[in-house]
Amino acid sequence: MTELAIGIDGGGTSCRAAVADRSGNVIGRGRSGPANILSDLENSLFNIVESARYALRDARLDAEAISSVVSVVGVAGANVTDYGQRIEKALPFAEGRVVTDALIALQGALGDADGIVGAFGTGSVYNARRDGRLNGIGGWGFVVGDQASGARLGRDLMERSLLAHDQVRPASPMTEAVMAEYGNDPERIVEFAHSARPTDFARYAPVVFEHAAKGDAVAAGIVTDAATAIGESLEALLWSECPSICLLGGLAGAYEPWLSERYRSRLAKPKGDALQGAVELAVKLLNDQQRGAA
Amino acid sequence: MTELAIGIDGGGTSCRAAVADRSGNVIGRGRSGPANILSDLENSLFNIVESARYALRDARLDAEAISSVVSVVGVAGANVTDYGQRIEKALPFAEGRVVTDALIALQGALGDADGIVGAFGTGSVYNARRDGRLNGIGGWGFVVGDQASGARLGRDLMERSLLAHDQVRPASPMTEAVMAEYGNDPERIVEFAHSARPTDFARYAPVVFEHAAKGDAVAAGIVTDAATAIGESLEALLWSECPSICLLGGLAGAYEPWLSERYRSRLAKPKGDALQGAVELAVKLLNDQQRGAA
Numbered sequence: 206m207t208e209l210a211i212g213i214d215g216g217g218t219s220c221r222a223a224v225a226d227r228s229g230n231v232i233g234r235g236r237s238g239p240a241n242i243l244s245d246l247e248n249s250l251f252n253i254v255e256s257a258r259y260a261l262r263d264a265r266l267d268a269e270a271i272s273s274v275v276s277v278v279g280v281a282g283a284n285v286t287d288y289g290q291r292i293e294k295a296l297p298f299a300e301g302r303v304v305t306d307a308l309i310a311l312q313g314a315l316g317d318a319d320g321i322v323g324a325f326g327t328g329s330v331y332n333a334r335r336d337g338r339l340n341g342i343g344g345w346g347f348v349v350g351d352q353a354s355g356a357r358l359g360r361d362l363m364e365r366s367l368l369a370h371d372q373v374r375p376a377s378p379m380t381e382a383v384m385a386e387y388g389n390d391p392e393r394i395v396e397f398a399h400s401a402r403p404t405d406f407a408r409y410a411p412v413v414f415e416h417a418a419k420g421d422a423v424a425a426g427i428v429t430d431a432a433t434a435i436g437e438s439l440e441a442l443l444w445s446e447c448p449s450i451c452l453l454g455g456l457a458g459a460y461e462p463w464l465s466e467r468y469r470s471r472l473a474k475p476k477g478d479a480l481q482g483a484v485e486l487a488v489k490l491l492n493d494q495q496r497g498a499a
Numbered sequence: 500m501t502e503l504a505i506g507i508d509g510g511g512t513s514c515r516a517a518v519a520d521r522s523g524n525v526i527g528r529g530r531s532g533p534a535n536i537l538s539d540l541e542n543s544l545f546n547i548v549e550s551a552r553y554a555l556r557d558a559r560l561d562a563e564a565i566s567s568v569v570s571v572v573g574v575a576g577a578n579v580t581d582y583g584q585r586i587e588k589a590l591p592f593a594e595g596r597v598v599t600d601a602l603i604a605l606q607g608a609l610g611d612a613d614g615i616v617g618a619f620g621t622g623s624v625y626n627a628r629r630d631g632r633l634n635g636i637g638g639w640g641f642v643v644g645d646q647a648s649g650a651r652l653g654r655d656l657m658e659r660s661l662l663a664h665d666q667v668r669p670a671s672p673m674t675e676a677v678m679a680e681y682g683n684d685p686e687r688i689v690e691f692a693h694s695a696r697p698t699d700f701a702r703y704a705p706v707v708f709e710h711a712a713k714g715d716a717v718a719a720g721i722v723t724d725a726a727t728a729i730g731e732s733l734e735a736l737l738w739s740e741c742p743s744i745c746l747l748g749g750l751a752g753a754y755e756p757w758l759s760e761r762y763r764s765r766l767a768k769p770k771g772d773a774l775q776g777a778v779e780l781a782v783k784l785l786n787d788q789q790r791g792a793a
Binding site: 285346348350360367368373374392394395398399437438440 | 579637640644657661662666667686689693734
């Protein structure tokens with residue numbers, strides 16, 4: 206057993222790792238390919254381990270050190286059936302613990318404190334830690350969930366543009382810009398929408414926020430609906446002594462001015478990112494172990 | 500040239516044909532496989548012609564009669580680029596005209612009168628004839644349109660059930676029944692939703708109406724939203740002298756009590772179905788031609 210801890214943020218576009226000493230000082234970093242454990246367990250495992258190897262090399266440590274470190278890996282899907290355990294068994298570390306991406310994001314944002322974290326990117330999801338206990342809601346995907354996600358904002362934009370084209374709902378500079386982009390042909394919007402992945406819809410989220418900021422009524426309506434949905438989800442998690450709410454993800458800053466004062470008054474800047482959270486949890490695990498061994 | 504007209508309702512599940520004399524008396528009927536011209540032009544053409552052959556046989560007419568009849572074929576997609584013309588050119592009739600499914604449905608429901616037709620099945624679409632001119636809106640599919648469709652009702656049901664599961668919105672007997680159907684496992688609902696076709700979601704539309712009739716608050720909310728959407732679309736088409744509004748499709752009767760009095764007061768029973776509309780148009784075409792030839 207060395208004195209080293211590795212935190213790994215296993216993401217859908219890349220895995221990032223950082224190796225730290227038992228005080229939490231990061232001495233090396235690594236990055237590799239993506240981890241999507243539910244759709245490709247084998248390559249995900251490879252990339253998780255590869256990111257750790259790169260971090261050790263960056264810290265000028267022997268490759269063999271990998272078998273003596275303690276690691277915490279955060280990855281989406283870790284709580285689905287036995288996926289997390291299957292990865293834990295296959296990891297080459299002295300001890301490797303696999304947790305959800307939500308937990309490392311929450312640890313990174315809040316440290317050891319209680320609070321609520323809402324993440325707004327292509328999807329939307331909420332996690333709370335209250336008296337040390339975790340509770341997560343949302344994140345069900347844009348077809349039947351993720352009401353405040355970039356994907357839903359983009360899908361709403363397309364729907365309102367078609368309603369404006371049909372003169373069912375009022376048009377606006379934004380809906381006219383969208384129709385113009387598709388040659389004023391609703392069939393082309395329908396064609397896009399029926400093959401669009403969440404990320405394709407989410408590309409339009411910044412467009413919605415830009416128009417909303419300029420006072421476009423349709424854009425403001427879409428963002429207001431999404432902000433109301435955020436409020437409903439925060440309300441489901443909030444308790445009176447909740448010390449802080451952190452907004453994460455690419456759309457966090459854009460949503461902030463649209464939230465009601467009830468939630469804005471509790472907003473706090475995240476302390477760190479998800480990788481930082483994974484490192485903190487790994488260092489904790491290392492210190493717990495050494496106390497156990499003493 | 501015979502004295503016969505054939506009307507064909509080329510639908511996504513089957514083609515139906517009826518052969519009539521120049522007074523519109525139906526003397527034979529036929530049915531064949533589906534017509535989905537945008538996805539399978541060749542088989543659609545085959546089935547359209549096959550339904551006509553069956554109708555002629557049913558009327559105890561020679562197979563050769565097909566080359567001397569006048570026909571009107573109503574089929575979805577007839578107005579998309581040159582699909583309608585391509586079918587017209589390939590038909591074996593003395594004269595064959597290809598029109599949209601919307602037009603034959605409107606003709607069947609309204610006859611030659613002005614009015615508005617709203618169709619509510621797996622999708623939702625509206626057509627008006629005002630001073631003889633046609634205007635259609637909606638029908639853009641459930642991803643970004645069809646707000647009052649069975650598919651949207653079912654999708655909304657799944658979304659509200661997940662929100663109730665997360666305690667973000669109130670639960671109801673209906674949302675609890677849906678969660679129970681999926682073993683109280685939100686992941687299973689998400690799995691269903693991400694592979695569901697419009698018809699899969701639409702299977703739940705009767706469930707929503709049943710619960711709404713019993714006073715289930717979530718169900719009533721979903722149906723009220725859809726009825727509001729119907730009102731908005733009707734409003735976009737309505738004019739003060741509009742003689743009647745006809746509701747068509749499997750959900751027409753279920754929606755009726757939920758519409759506002761403004762629209763309910765103008766409701767009229769459809770005179771006939773889409774096949775009847777196709778026959779009427781075919782008989783008109785036959786008589787116009789014979790007048791032209793006289």
